[in-house]
Amino acid sequence: MTEKSKSLCDADTILIVEDNDINAAVLADIFDKDYRILEARNGRLGLQVLETHRNRICAVLLDVVMPEMDGIEVLYKLKEKGILTQIPVFLITGDPNNTVMREAYGLGVMDVIGKPVIPFIVKRRVETVIELFRARRRLENSVERQQSEIVRQAERIAELNWGMIEALATAIEFRSGESGTHVRRIHDITELILKETALGKGYSDEEIRQIALASIMHDVGKIAVGDAILNKPGRLTPEEFEIMKTHTTQGALLLEKIPQMRKHEAFRYAYDIALHHHERWDGRGYPEGLKGSALSVPAQVVSLADVYDALVSKRVYKDAFGFDKAVGMIQNGECGVFNPELLNAFAEIEPQIRALYLNGERAAE
Amino acid sequence: MSGALPLSPRERAESWLAALENGGCGRQTALRLLAMFPADESYLLLEQALAAGDTDAAFQAAHTLKGVCGNLCLEELYRAAAPLSDALKRGDTDTATRLFEEMRPVYRETLAALETL
Numbered sequence: 001m002t003e004k005s006k007s008l009c010d011a012d013t014i015l016i017v018e019d020n021d022i023n024a025a026v027l028a029d030i031f032d033k034d035y036r037i038l039e040a041r042n043g044r045l046g047l048q049v050l051e052t053h054r055n056r057i058c059a060v061l062l063d064v065v066m067p068e069m070d071g072i073e074v075l076y077k078l079k080e081k082g083i084l085t086q087i088p089v090f091l092i093t094g095d096p097n098n099t100v101m102r103e104a105y106g107l108g109v110m111d112v113i114g115k116p117v118i119p120f121i122v123k124r125r126v127e128t129v130i131e132l133f134r135a136r137r138r139l140e141n142s143v144e145r146q147q148s149e150i151v152r153q154a155e156r157i158a159e160l161n162w163g164m165i166e167a168l169a170t171a172i173e174f175r176s177g178e179s180g181t182h183v184r185r186i187h188d189i190t191e192l193i194l195k196e197t198a199l200g201k202g203y204s205d206e207e208i209r210q211i212a213l214a215s216i217m218h219d220v221g222k223i224a225v226g227d228a229i230l231n232k233p234g235r236l237t238p239e240e241f242e243i244m245k246t247h248t249t250q251g252a253l254l255l256e257k258i259p260q261m262r263k264h265e266a267f268r269y270a271y272d273i274a275l276h277h278h279e280r281w282d283g284r285g286y287p288e289g290l291k292g293s294a295l296s297v298p299a300q301v302v303s304l305a306d307v308y309d310a311l312v313s314k315r316v317y318k319d320a321f322g323f324d325k326a327v328g329m330i331q332n333g334e335c336g337v338f339n340p341e342l343l344n345a346f347a348e349i350e351p352q353i354r355a356l357y358l359n360g361e362r363a364a365e
Numbered sequence: 366m367s368g369a370l371p372l373s374p375r376e377r378a379e380s381w382l383a384a385l386e387n388g389g390c391g392r393q394t395a396l397r398l399l400a401m402f403p404a405d406e407s408y409l410l411l412e413q414a415l416a417a418g419d420t421d422a423a424f425q426a427a428h429t430l431k432g433v434c435g436n437l438c439l440e441e442l443y444r445a446a447a448p449l450s451d452a453l454k455r456g457d458t459d460t461a462t463r464l465f466e467e468m469r470p471v472y473r474e475t476l477a478a479l480e481t482l
Contacts, residue, residue, distance in 0.1 A: 020429050022401045026436040029394045065428045094432045094450075116435025116443070120389030 011058040011087075012036055014126075017046030017074065018063040018092070023115075027061050027092070030119045031126070043069030047077055050087075058130045060089040061113075064100065072100075075107045084108035088129045092117065161264075162213065169216045172223050176230045176316075181360065182309055183216045189305035189353050190215040190298070196352070197345035199297060211298045214269035218277045218302050221251025233316045245286045248275050272296050277303045280336040292339075300342050307335045308346075312357065323354050374478035377441075382482070384438035398437060399479055405433055408472055411449075415458070415465055423461065424453035445471045 013036040018024040028037045038053060040046035043066055050057060064071035071091055078084050088110035093100055096114040104112050110129050113122055169183045191212040194200030200208060222230060225247050229240045236244055251274030255261050261270070276290065276299035283291030285303075311326035321329070327350055329335055331343060338346075372380065378399070385395035407430040414423035427450040434443035445468040452460040 020405070020407070020433055022398065022405055022433045023429075023436055025398055025401060029390065029398065065425060067425070094428060094435065095454075115432045116438070118388045123389065 011056050013038055013053065013056040013058060015040065015046065015049055015053070015057050015060045017043060017049075017060065017066070017071070019066040020063075023063065026117060026119075027122070030117075030123050034127075042066045043071060043074040046074055050078075050083065054083070054087075057087055058133065059110075059126055060087060061126070062089055062091050062109075064091060064093040064095070072103060072107075075104060075109060079107050084110075088126075088133055090126060090129075165213065166216055169220060172220055175227070176219075176222055182313070183219075185309045185356070186215045186218065186302060186305045187212045188356055189308065190301050192352060192356075193301050193305070193342075193345055193349055194297075197349050199301065199342060199345040203297075210266040211269045211273075211301075214266040214273050214298070215302045215305070217251070217255065217270045218273045218306065219247060219251065220254055221247035221249065221274060223254070224250035231316055235317070245278070248278055248287050251275065269298050273299050273302045275299075277306055279303065281339045281342075282337040285336060295339075300339055304330065304338055304342060304346060308353070311335070323350075323357075374474070375481040377474075377478040378482050381438045381440070381478075384440070388438070396482060399482060402433070402437060402439070402479060403476055405430075407433060411465065415462055418458070420453060420456055420458055423458070424450065427453050427461070439475055442468070442471050442475045 014031050015038045016024050016027050017040045018027065019041050024039050024041075028039065031037060035058070036056070038049050038057070040049045043062075045068075046060075046062070047069070050060065062071045062074060071093075075084070075089065075091070078089060083089075085108065089108075091100075091104045091109045091112045092115060093112060094115040096112055101112050111125060113125065166183065173182050191208060194203055194208045194211060195205075203211070225244060229236065229243055232240065252271050255267065255271050255274055261267055264270075275287070276295060279285035279288065279290045279295050279299065280303075281292060281295070281300075283289050307330060308326060311321045311329060312323055314320040327347075330338070330346070381399060382392065382395050385398070386392055390398070407426045411423055411426035411430060414420075414426055427446060431443060431446040431450045433439075434446055445464070449461055449464040449468060452458075452464060
C-alpha cells in the first residue's frame with residue numbers, strides 16, 4: 001500500500017464548516033465520540049483546513065449561508081480541485097429548496113441535509129457514506145496490489161524467456177567452439193550503437209531492447225551446419241562455404257517454425273537479423289544480395305557487430321586481431337562494404353565498445 | 366407563547382430537552398447546547414441590522430437564528446424566526462420588521478425558560 005492511500009484509509013476526521021458556534025457544536029456532538037473533529041467558521045477557512053489536512057478528512061459537513069465565502073462557492077472550488085470525488089461533502093441547509101439541491105447535486109455533493117438537523121439521522125447518513133468511501137479505497141488498494149503483482153510476474157516470465165533464448169544461442173555458439181560471450185557482445189554492441197548514435201534515431205527504448213534481444217539469435221541457423229564445416233580449422237572450399245552460408249536462411253526458417261517465437265514482439269527483428277546479417281551495403285553479401293537501404297538498420301548494425309567481434313576474438317581459423325587493426329580493416333572495406341553512416345556511428349562509439357571488452361577481460365581475470 | 370393550558374417556563378424548557386434527546390442527543394449534551402443559546406449573537410445582530418436597514422445582514426442573522434433554534438428544538442422561537450427569515454430573503458423589510466416586533470416577547474420568554482434548567 002502506498003503512503004498516500006494508506007493515509008486516506010486512516011482518515012478519521014470530520015470537517016465542520018459552519019459559521020455559528022451552536023450549530024457547529026450540535027454537529028460536532030453527533031460525531032465526536034467516533035471521529036476527530038475540525039471546525040472552520042467560514043468557507044474560506046474551511047478550504048484552508050481541507051488543503052492542510054486533506055489526507056485526514058473522511059467527510060465534510062458544509063453550511064450554505066456563511067460570511068466570507070458561502071457553501072455553494074466552496075463547492076465550486078472543491079469541484080475545481082477534484083476533491084468532491086475523493087472526500088464526501090454533505091451540504092447542510094436550512095432552506096433545502098429544489099434550486100439549491102439541484103445545484104449542489106450537480107456539483108457533486110454527496111448529500112443535502114436539511115436543518116434543523118436530527119442527530120441520529122445525520123449520523124446514519126454520514127457514516128454510511130464514510131464506510132462506503134473506505135470500502136472503495138480498500139478495494140482500490142487491493143486492485144493496485146494485484147496489478148503490481150501481475151507486473152512482477154510478467155517481468156519474471158520475460159526474464160525466463162530471455163534466459164532461454166540466450167541459452168539456446170549460447171549452446172549453438174559452443175558447438176562452433178566459440179566462447180559463450182559472443183552473443184552477449186553482439187547484444188551489447190547492437191544496443192550501444194542504436195542507443196548512443198544517430199543510427200538509432202526513430203527507435204524507441206523498447207524497440208532497441210527487442211532488437212538487441214533478437215541479435216542474440218543471429219546465428220541460430222548454424223545448428224543446421226555440420227561440425228566438419230562449422231569447426232574446420234582451415235579455409236573452407238567453395239562447396240563448404242555454400243553450405244556455411246545457409247545458416248542465414250536456416251536460421252530464419254528455424255525461428256519461423258517456433259510458434260511461440262512467431263508471436264514474440266522481437267520476432268520480426270530476429271527473423272530479419274538471422275537472414276540478413278551477412279548482407280553488405282554494396283549488394284555483395286549473402287544470401288539475397290540486398291543492397292543499400294533495402295537492408296534494415298538492425299540487420300546492418302548486427303552484421304558490423306558480428307564482424308568486429310569475430311576480428312578481435314580468437315577463432316578456430318584465425319588469431320585475434322588488435323582493436324586498432326580491426327577498426328582499420330572494417331573502415332577500409334576489408335570485411336565488405338558497410339553503410340557510410342553506420343561506419344561514422346561506429347567510429348564515434350568504438351571506444352565504448354572497446355571498453356566493454358577490456359572491462360570484460362578485467363572481470364574475467 | 367400561547368395555548369389553552371400554557372406551559373410553565375420549566376415545563377417548556379423540559380420539552381426542548383426531551384425533543385433534543387428524542388433526536389439522539391444525550392441529556393448532558395442537550396443541557397450544554399441549550400446553555401450556549403443566551404450567548405448566541407444572531408438575535409442581537411438581527412435587531413441591529415433591521416434598525417440599520419441592512420437587509421443582507423438582517424437575512425444572514427435571521428437565517429442563523431432560525432437554524433440555531435431549529436437545531437436546539439426551541440420550537441416557539443423557531444416558528445417566529447422562520448417566516449422572518451423568509452421575508453428578508455424576499456427583501457420584504459416591512460413584514461420582517463413587524464415579525465421582529467412579534468418575536469421580541471417570544472425571545473424573552475425563551476431566555477427565561479432556559480434559566481430554569
